Amino acid sequence: LPGNAACSSPSPSTSIRVNAMSASGPVYEADAEAVVRRITPPLDRARHKGQAGKIAVIGGCREYTGAPYFAAISALKVGADLSHVFCTRDAATVIKSYSPELIVHPILEESYSVSDGERESVSSRILTEVAKWMERFDCIVVGPGLGRDSFLLDCVSNIMRHARQANIPTVVDGDGLFLITNNLSLVEGNLLAILTPNVYEYKRLVQKVLNCEVNEENASEQLTALCQKIGGITIMRKGKADIISDGKTVTQVSTFGSPRRCGGQGDILSGSVAVFASWARHFLLTNEYPTEKSVNPMMLGCIAGSLLLRKAASHAFEKNKRSTVTTDIIEFLGKSLEDICPAGH
Numbered sequence: 001l002p003g004n005a006a007c008s009s010p011s012p013s014t015s016i017r018v019n020a021m022s023a024s025g026p027v028y029e030a031d032a033e034a035v036v037r038r039i040t041p042p043l044d045r046a047r048h049k050g051q052a053g054k055i056a057v058i059g060g061c062r063e064y065t066g067a068p069y070f071a072a073i074s075a076l077k078v079g080a081d082l083s084h085v086f087c088t089r090d091a092a093t094v095i096k097s098y099s100p101e102l103i104v105h106p107i108l109e110e111s112y113s114v115s116d117g118e119r120e121s122v123s124s125r126i127l128t129e130v131a132k133w134m135e136r137f138d139c140i141v142v143g144p145g146l147g148r149d150s151f152l153l154d155c156v157s158n159i160m161r162h163a164r165q166a167n168i169p170t171v172v173d174g175d176g177l178f179l180i181t182n183n184l185s186l187v188e189g190n191l192l193a194i195l196t197p198n199v200y201e202y203k204r205l206v207q208k209v210l211n212c213e214v215n216e217e218n219a220s221e222q223l224t225a226l227c228q229k230i231g232g233i234t235i236m237r238k239g240k241a242d243i244i245s246d247g248k249t250v251t252q253v254s255t256f257g258s259p260r261r262c263g264g265q266g267d268i269l270s271g272s273v274a275v276f277a278s279w280a281r282h283f284l285l286t287n288e289y290p291t292e293k294s295v296n297p298m299m300l301g302c303i304a305g306s307l308l309l310r311k312a313a314s315h316a317f318e319k320n321k322r323s324t325v326t327t328d329i330i331e332f333l334g335k336s337l338e339d340i341c342p343a344g345h
């Protein structure tokens, strides 16, 4: 996909800069608006359905139906053409009833619905079902509202391995992080993997991988070490500032969003990052300027997603103040992107 001609025309002098520094230096703010402008594809009349992105969320169980919905609908609102959800049967009808826009596959199973004797056949049926679709996706998001059922997580591990073999970028969030923290080989060395831990999820990762506690004084060094230890994957540590690293560089987005910390904002973020990472990957794959080839598209996806969520949260808070909830923020994803990168006609 070419860069958005309505926002900037591709030329060597406008190459993507993330203002990233080496691990030992200070953390610089990314030029996130420039990143969004550069990687967002134009709305070209010649393009057909699917070319702006096909995303899948693997998540949604008996307890959680909001999280996968937030992630999947955010992907559409940012600009993807198709958004799928792979969830359990109980969750599917509920998610479908939130929105007719989503394509919902009720295929995952939790332990309570599968007898011991059936496990192997059910597990292989689930993988076959998802594998049918996998190559069509530009990115998958594993974990929002997935739950922690052991059989379900085993099946999702198979799906992750399959995505990796098929070279599909994978954002791991929520319970997906619980899964990979206990099974690091699922993401180790996968340069197309992005982890988006919140404060608890990051703590668990640091304890497991680095065998120490989170150190705020050396936050960027610790994050860089974590990425390196997991084989150069990209991690966005969410918080007051979202700090992003791939083990080589580290940067941050700290544009103020909202003082409301309602649940679900991380889900918006994971769906948005999936779309931007796909756009960045297509942009860099088709870009003729060698200087930009060295930029990590997964980092760009994180930078762009973080900025957009923060802008949308800020608009939503301005309007709704203390009653701001996740749905209000999703409403402003479109305006926030439009302000940075107008769609034109």
Ligand SMILES: NC(=O)C1=CN([C@@H]2O[C@H](COP(=O)(O)OP(=O)(O)OC[C@H]3O[C@@H](n4cnc5c(N)ncnc54)[C@H](OP(=O)(O)O)[C@@H]3O)[C@@H](O)[C@H]2O)[C@@H](O)CC1
Pocket: 063, 064, 065, 066, 067, 068, 143, 144, 145, 146, 147, 148, 173, 174, 175, 198, 200, 201, 263, 264, 266, 267
């Ligand atoms: N509207 C919705 O549907 C939303 C749904 N959401 C979804 O919720 C899921 C969990 O995500 P979260 O962010 O609450 O987990 P997190 O920060 O690790 O934990 C905070 C504390 O809780 C505990 N704990 C958590 N999960 C547990 C479990 N299954 N069983 C037992 N304990 C658990 C945890 O304790 P610990 O693991 O340390 O023992 C920690 O102290 C995830 O799928 C997310 O996508 C959210 O996206 C929000 C909107």
Ligand SMILES: Nc1ncnc2c1ncn2[C@@H]1O[C@H](COP(=O)(O)OP(=O)(O)OP(=O)(O)O)[C@@H](O)[C@H]1O
Pocket: 174, 197, 198, 199, 238, 239, 240, 241, 242, 257, 258, 261, 262, 263, 264, 265, 266, 267, 268, 269, 306, 309, 310
């Ligand atoms: N202390 C903070 N100050 C400002 N913004 C924050 C703060 N903590 C988180 N955020 C923003 O909220 C977004 C979501 O981060 P959060 O830590 O709430 O994720 P989460 O716990 O995974 O959310 P979810 O409830 O969806 O699971 C981050 O991208 C960040 O922009």
Ligand SMILES: [Mg+2]
Pocket: 173, 174, 198, 266, 267
């Ligand atoms: Mg979360």
